[in-house]
Amino acid sequence: MSKYTLVGLTTFFALVGTGSPAGAEIRAVERPSTDAGNDLYVGNRPPLAASPFMKLPVGAIEPQGWVRKQLELQADGFHGHLTEISRFLAKEGNAWLSPAGEGQHGWEEPPYWLKGFSNCGYILRDQRMIAESKIWIEAALASQKQDGWFGPDKGRKGAATKLQGREDLWPNMIMLFCLQNYHEFTGDERVIELMTNYMKYLTTVPEDRFLVGYWPRMRGGDLLYSVYWLYNRTGDKFLLDLAKKVHRHTAAWEKDVINWHNVNMSQGFGQPATYYMQSQDRNHLEAAERNWRKIRNMYGQVPGGMFGGDENCRPGFTGPRQAVETCGMVEMMLSHEILLTINGDAKWADRCEDVAFNSLPAAFTPDLKALHYLTAPNMILCDRHTKSPGLQNGGPMLHFNPHIHRCCQHNTGHGWPYYAAHLWLATPGNGLAAVMYAPSRVIAKVGNGIKISILQETKYPFDEDISFSVTASRPVQFPLYLRVPGWCENPKLSINGAATSVEAGPRSYIMIDRKWSDGDKVGLKLPMEIKLREWTQNGGSVSVDRGPLTYSLKIGERYVREGGTDVWPAWEIHPTTAWNYGLVLNDSEPASSFSLVRKDWPDNNQPFETDAAPIELRARAKKIPAWQKDHLGLVGKLQPSPAKSSDPTEDVTLIPMGCARLRISAFPTIGSGAGAHEWKEPPKSLPATASHCWAGDSVAALSDKLVPKSSNDHSIQRMTWWPHKGTTEWVQYDFKKPKRIAAASVYWFDDTGKGGCRIPKSWQLRYKKGNDWTDIVAAGSYGVEKDRFNSVRFEPVQTTALRLEVVLQPEFSAGILEWRVDTVR
Numbered sequence: 126m127s128k129y130t131l132v133g134l135t136t137f138f139a140l141v142g143t144g145s146p147a148g149a150e151i152r153a154v155e156r157p158s159t160d161a162g163n164d165l166y167v168g169n170r171p172p173l174a175a176s177p178f179m180k181l182p183v184g185a186i187e188p189q190g191w192v193r194k195q196l197e198l199q200a201d202g203f204h205g206h207l208t209e210i211s212r213f214l215a216k217e218g219n220a221w222l223s224p225a226g227e228g229q230h231g232w233e234e235p236p237y238w239l240k241g242f243s244n245c246g247y248i249l250r251d252q253r254m255i256a257e258s259k260i261w262i263e264a265a266l267a268s269q270k271q272d273g274w275f276g277p278d279k280g281r282k283g284a285a286t287k288l289q290g291r292e293d294l295w296p297n298m299i300m301l302f303c304l305q306n307y308h309e310f311t312g313d314e315r316v317i318e319l320m321t322n323y324m325k326y327l328t329t330v331p332e333d334r335f336l337v338g339y340w341p342r343m344r345g346g347d348l349l350y351s352v353y354w355l356y357n358r359t360g361d362k363f364l365l366d367l368a369k370k371v372h373r374h375t376a377a378w379e380k381d382v383i384n385w386h387n388v389n390m391s392q393g394f395g396q397p398a399t400y401y402m403q404s405q406d407r408n409h410l411e412a413a414e415r416n417w418r419k420i421r422n423m424y425g426q427v428p429g430g431m432f433g434g435d436e437n438c439r440p441g442f443t444g445p446r447q448a449v450e451t452c453g454m455v456e457m458m459l460s461h462e463i464l465l466t467i468n469g470d471a472k473w474a475d476r477c478e479d480v481a482f483n484s485l486p487a488a489f490t491p492d493l494k495a496l497h498y499l500t501a502p503n504m505i506l507c508d509r510h511t512k513s514p515g516l517q518n519g520g521p522m523l524h525f526n527p528h529i530h531r532c533c534q535h536n537t538g539h540g541w542p543y544y545a546a547h548l549w550l551a552t553p554g555n556g557l558a559a560v561m562y563a564p565s566r567v568i569a570k571v572g573n574g575i576k577i578s579i580l581q582e583t584k585y586p587f588d589e590d591i592s593f594s595v596t597a598s599r600p601v602q603f604p605l606y607l608r609v610p611g612w613c614e615n616p617k618l619s620i621n622g623a624a625t626s627v628e629a630g631p632r633s634y635i636m637i638d639r640k641w642s643d644g645d646k647v648g649l650k651l652p653m654e655i656k657l658r659e660w661t662q663n664g665g666s667v668s669v670d671r672g673p674l675t676y677s678l679k680i681g682e683r684y685v686r687e688g689g690t691d692v693w694p695a696w697e698i699h700p701t702t703a704w705n706y707g708l709v710l711n712d713s714e715p716a717s718s719f720s721l722v723r724k725d726w727p728d729n730n731q732p733f734e735t736d737a738a739p740i741e742l743r744a745r746a747k748k749i750p751a752w753q754k755d756h757l758g759l760v761g762k763l764q765p766s767p768a769k770s771s772d773p774t775e776d777v778t779l780i781p782m783g784c785a786r787l788r789i790s791a792f793p794t795i796g797s798g799a800g801a802h803e804w805k806e807p808p809k810s811l812p813a814t815a816s817h818c819w820a821g822d823s824v825a826a827l828s829d830k831l832v833p834k835s836s837n838d839h840s841i842q843r844m845t846w847w848p849h850k851g852t853t854e855w856v857q858y859d860f861k862k863p864k865r866i867a868a869a870s871v872y873w874f875d876d877t878g879k880g881g882c883r884i885p886k887s888w889q890l891r892y893k894k895g896n897d898w899t900d901i902v903a904a905g906s907y908g909v910e911k912d913r914f915n916s917v918r919f920e921p922v923q924t925t926a927l928r929l930e931v932v933l934q935p936e937f938s939a940g941i942l943e944w945r946v947d948t949v950r
């Protein structure tokens with residue numbers, strides 16, 4: 126991955142601390158020992174593998190500072206008001222609110238939204254949100270049928286997803302998460318009853334109809350998690366057999382990355398580890414890591430903790446301009462949080478923080494009043510225009526618009542609440558662990574069962590210092606675990622002001638087992654060093670990290686109102702400053718190329734904004750003039766580093782990439798001499814016009830020099846006259862100076878089997894002579910064959926414009942992948 130990354134993955138040291146009071150033990154551990162259990166919070170019940178961590182019930186953790194601010198902004202933002210924006214949440218006729226399960230919108234959107242909305246409300250103790258959530262929870266509870274099914278009956282018949290009479294188990298998987306959160310917050314036993322009845326129902330679904338359909342099969346891991354959640358509370362043995370059945374019918378993620386849809390990958394890669402709790406087969410546990418690494422090796426050689434899957438991962442589309450869906454980010458975070466409780470490895474916390482700090486904030490506007498669908502590590506324009514096929518998904522995927530982006534619009538509200546709910550976990554030995562650092566207070570039972578609170582004060586991830594203050598009604602013995610992140614070589618610990626000599630290596634936990642008293646204070650310093658990662662598979666580009674944050678070039682952002690409503694506006698973001706910089710690095714010691722600048726903490730507590738970033742880096746850079754945006758408005762593809770530049774060296778500012786909606790976070794480097802690369806300007810398309818061009822296509826495709834693999838090649842851009850059918854249409858090149866042309870060839874687009882474009886009935890070239898168009902008589906015929914260039918030769922013509930006129934087949938449209946023109950002297 127990188128020649129600069131020096132972070133050890135397995136080394137850690139354990140030393141008994143000095144200066145600790147009698148009866149106290151301080152040492153580093155790889156994860157909490159599961160020899161002891163926790164009799165205060167629910168962990169795995171035998172025969173499931175003992176839990177190294179137990180999730181605390183929603184409400185036990187009160188986020189503060191910047192994290193609380195994200196939840197408050199979300200509550201005030203589009204997600205907290207989505208019932209006013211989304212038609213899927215209209216109560217009138219909503220199948221999720223119908224006792225009979227009849228009506229509209231009975232698929233994933235309402236439970237997707239409720240999962241984040243209710244959790245956000247519980248954590249903030251926001252009465253409006255709690256009351257609104259209750260309406261949907263009560264309806265779900267009331268919808269259970271005699272046989273155990275609950276939720277929209279339409280889902281059972283499969284009409285929502287064309288399952289043709291077979292149960293669509295996917296939307297119910299999401300509602301089960303909502304019910305669990307509600308139970309954790311309220312203790313309402315009706316949830317246990319509903320889930321038990323529903324799980325019994327699932328045991329009766331015949332094997333050939335169980336978990337069928339694309340989404341249910343890919344995402345069966347979510348159902349499996351809920352089966353274990355219930356088993357750990359009831360101990361009903363039938364649930365273990367049901368779990369085996371769920372695993373049997375879930376896509377075989379234990380064999381490989383089974384599917385390349387970004388959200389399925391984010392939800393599914395860890396499924397085998399969830400099943401490991403029952404199978405206790407190491408292969409199942411290791412499969413999650415294998416999948417994680419395979420995804421990162423193939424598509425994740427970029428900063429931000431995610432990978433390029435814009436909608437799916439595509440071979441050849443592996444650079445930092447490839448994007449990932451916002452749903453992918455929040456599901457990846459939740460998977461990491463679950464994996465952390467399954468095997469306790471601190472790497473899952475590191476990885477969760479990476480996504481949370483570096484990717485997720487940039488998927489929303491800083492006020493969380495709008496979101497977009499796709500976010501990339503390098504993106505220099507977020508407008509409403511399609512970026513397909515540069516990004517796989519066509520349409521306004523980069524447009525910050527609270528009214529669209531359907532799945533993300535509803536689903537992504539669970540990112541911050543689940544993150545906040547996993548900052549602290551319970552541990553074996555009736556202890557507590559601070560596993561992800563952020564300002565917060567945990568109120569939980571420890572030791573012999575007394576309730577204490579610990580206040581965590583910090584500006585992490587923007588600062589290295591974290592302090593913990595204990596409030597307890599009487600002294601109590603329990604272990605407190607503090608995570609040492611993988612990037613941290615040398616953490617410093619103090620207890621009540623006295624330094625301790627514990628040596629904990631990266632990716633471990635410091636365990637402090639002692640009798641804690643009211644007013645006890647722990648200080649933790651996690652020194653953050655500037656490090657570089659080199660992406661050898663992406664041209665030797667580099668990313669700059671300091672602690673858990675990765676840095677982006679600071680690019681001026683101009684918000685342009687484009688659509689939406691006055692109450693819920695939509696925005697494009699355009700750059701106001703240059704972005705095409707390569708970094709000038711000090712070769713012998715690259716990290717010394719940067720200097721740190723601390724700035725004031727933002728008054729409004731929202732640091733994830735370009736100008737609010739409380740920390741910046743200064744760097745030296747040179748512009749690479751030939752590095753430009755392409756005709757789609759995407760940042761030009763990276764070329765090999767080091768790159769040559771004869772521009773002057775400039776001082777530039779880097780900000781945390783989570784603060785940057787426009788961002789360059791995988792940089793070319795600048796070099797000179799024989800090893801340096803001359804950045805090539807991408808071929809320019811000829812100025813072209815058309816009688817009509819479909820909004821998702823472009824006339825620039827005609828001369829983009831990309832040779833199609835076939836007429837049905839969807840991987841490159843095309844020009845089509847869609848949806849015009851059976852008409853006479855044209856495309857035209859205009860030349861600045863007259864050209865002498867003697868031949869031309871055209872590669873037709875034809876999506877038989879997928880769409881409505883076919884090779885045209887006939888075509889004809891014309892050239893401009895004075896103000897008139899004159900037919901060109903070809904030496905042979907004007908060919909209409911698929912999967913090849915159809916070439917024509919003719920007596921040379923001198924002209925300033927060439928037109929290609931087509932007659933479309935009746936009932937069909939047509940399109941062109943490439944149109945070449947040969948000039949002669």
Ligand SMILES: [Zn+2]
Pocket residue numbers: 450451452453530531532533534536
């Ligand atoms: Zn989505």
